[in-house]
Amino acid sequence: MEANKKNKVKKLGSGSIEEEEVENDKGMIRKGPWSVEEDVILSNYVATHGDGRWNALARSAGTNLYSMLRWLNYLRPDVRRGNITxxxxxxxxxxxxxxxxxxxxxxxxxxxxxxxxxxxxxxxxxxxxxxxxxxxxxxxxxxxxxxxxxxxxxxxxxxxxxxxxxxxxxxxxxxxxxxxxxxxxxxxxxxxxxxxxxxxxxxxxxxxxxxxxxxxxxxxxxxxxxxxxxxxxxxxxxxxxxxxxxxxxxxxxxxxxxxx
DNA sequence: AACTGAGGCAACCGCCCATAC
DNA sequence: TGTATGGGCGGTTGCCTCAGT
Structure with a gap:
C-alpha cells in the first residue's frame, strides 16, 4: 500500500491529471493535485518561515491554495503513515x-x-x-x-x-x-x-x-x-x-x- | 484480459471564529 | 463597534487501487 501511495504521488506529480487555475475573492489560485516542485517549495518555505501565513505563501510562491492542508496532512515530518494501530x-x-x-x-x-x-x-x-x-x-x-x-x-x-x-x-x-x-x-x-x-x-x-x-x-x-x-x-x-x-x-x- | 464495484485516502469546499484595522 | 481578512475545522467529493467476476 505504501508503494502504491508513492506511485500515486509520483503519478500525480507528473501532471497526469489536469490542473486548474481559478480566480476567487482571494485572487488567482491554483487547484488540483500537488506537484513535486510545489512540495519542495512548500517544504522550503516552512523551513525558512515556519508554518502559518498559508495564503501569503500560495500567492507569493504560486503554490496550491491548500498549502496548510498539504503540509499538515502530508509533508509535515512527524506525520505517521501506515495502518492505524x-x-x-x-x-x-x-x-x-x-x-x-x-x-x-x-x-x-x-x-x-x-x-x-x-x-x-x-x-x-x-x-x-x-x-x-x-x-x-x-x-x-x-x-x-x-x-x-x-x-x-x-x-x-x-x-x-x-x-x-x-x-x-x-x-x-x-x-x-x-x-x-x-x-x-x-x-x-x-x-x-x-x-x-x-x-x-x-x-x-x-x-x-x-x-x-x-x-x-x-x-x-x-x-x-x-x-x-x-x-x-x-x-x-x-x-x-x-x-x-x-x-x-x-x-x-x-x-x-x-x-x- | 477487461470490466466493475468497493474501499481508502488526498483534496476540496464552505462555514465559523479570532484578530486586525 | 463594525468590517475585512485569514486560519482552523468538519463535511464532502472524487480519484486511484485492488479484488472479484
Whole structure:
C-alpha cells in the first residue's frame, strides 16, 4: 500500500491529471493535485518561515491554495503513515465517544496522526460497521456497542498481542470466567451468547484513565450517559444495558460477527 | 484480459471564529 | 463597534487501487 501511495504521488506529480487555475475573492489560485516542485517549495518555505501565513505563501510562491492542508496532512515530518494501530483505534473510539466529531481534538491525542486521517478512519471503518448492522452510526445502540463490545475486543487483542511479545508480563486484566464482567455476562446472557462474547474477548470495563468513567444508567424510559466513579462499573453497565433492552446481546452478537 | 464495484485516502469546499484595522 | 481578512475545522467529493467476476 505504501508503494502504491508513492506511485500515486509520483503519478500525480507528473501532471497526469489536469490542473486548474481559478480566480476567487482571494485572487488567482491554483487547484488540483500537488506537484513535486510545489512540495519542495512548500517544504522550503516552512523551513525558512515556519508554518502559518498559508495564503501569503500560495500567492507569493504560486503554490496550491491548500498549502496548510498539504503540509499538515502530508509533508509535515512527524506525520505517521501506515495502518492505524490497535491502540490508536481504541483511543479514537474512546475519544469520539466523549467528544464526537471533534477530529482535530482527537488528533491531538494521537501523535503523528492528522484529523483528516482519523476522520477517514471513522468514515471508512466505523461507519461501515454501522451500515452492516443497518443502524445509524450515531444511534445509542451503536455507540453502546462500540464502547462495550468493540473497544473491549480491541483491548483484548492488544493484550494478546502484547502477551505474545512479552509472555512473562502480567496481564492488566483477566478474561477468564471469574472476572466481574464475565460474571455479569453469565448473569444476563444465554449460554450461546456468553460463548460468543467469551470467544471474542467481550469484557465490560472502562479504559478511560484521565476522566471519570462514563457508563449508561437507567433514567425512566430511556437511559443516558452519566459519570460514575471508575472501579466495579462493569457489572453496573452490563446490568443497565440488559435491563434496558433484551435484544442488546443479539445486537452485540451481530456486531461481533461483522468484525470478523 | 477487461470490466466493475468497493474501499481508502488526498483534496476540496464552505462555514465559523479570532484578530486586525 | 463594525468590517475585512485569514486560519482552523468538519463535511464532502472524487480519484486511484485492488479484488472479484
Amino acid at each position: 490497535l491502540h490508536e483505534q481504541i483511543t479514537i473510539l474512546d475519544l469520539h465517544s466523549r467528544w464526537g466529531n471533534r477530529w482535530s481534538k482527537i488528533a491531538e491525542h494521537l501523535p503523528g496522526r492528522t484529523d483528516n486521517e482519523i476522520k477517514n478512519y471513522w468514515r471508512t471503518r466505523v461507519s461501515k460497521q454501522a451500515r452492516q448492522l443497518n443502524c445509524d452510526v450515531n444511534s445509542k445502540i451503536f455507540r453502546d456497542a462500540l464502547r462495550y463490545v468493540w473497544m473491549p475486543l480491541l483491548q483484548e487483542r492488544l493484550q494478546s498481542n502484547s502477551q505474545m511479545e512479552h509472555p512473562n508480563a502480567t496481564q492488566a486484566y483477566s478474561s477468564d470466567s471469574s472476572s466481574s464482567a464475565s460474571l455479569g455476562i453469565q448473569q444476563f446472557c444465554s449460554e450461546s451468547d456468553q460463548q460468543v462474547m467469551s470467544n471474542h474477548g467481550v469484557l465490560v470495563h472502562s479504559i478511560v484513565e484521565d476522566e471519570p468513567g462514563i457508563c449508561p444508567s437507567m433514567n425512566n424510559e430511556t437511559f443516558e450517559y452519566t459519570n460514575i466513579p471508575l472501579g466495579d462499573s462493569g457489572d453496573l453497565m452490563l446490568e443497565s444495558l440488559c435491563n434496558n433492552d433484551d435484544n442488546i446481546y443479539g445486537f452485540c452478537h451481530d456486531f461481533v460477527m461483522t468484525l470478523e
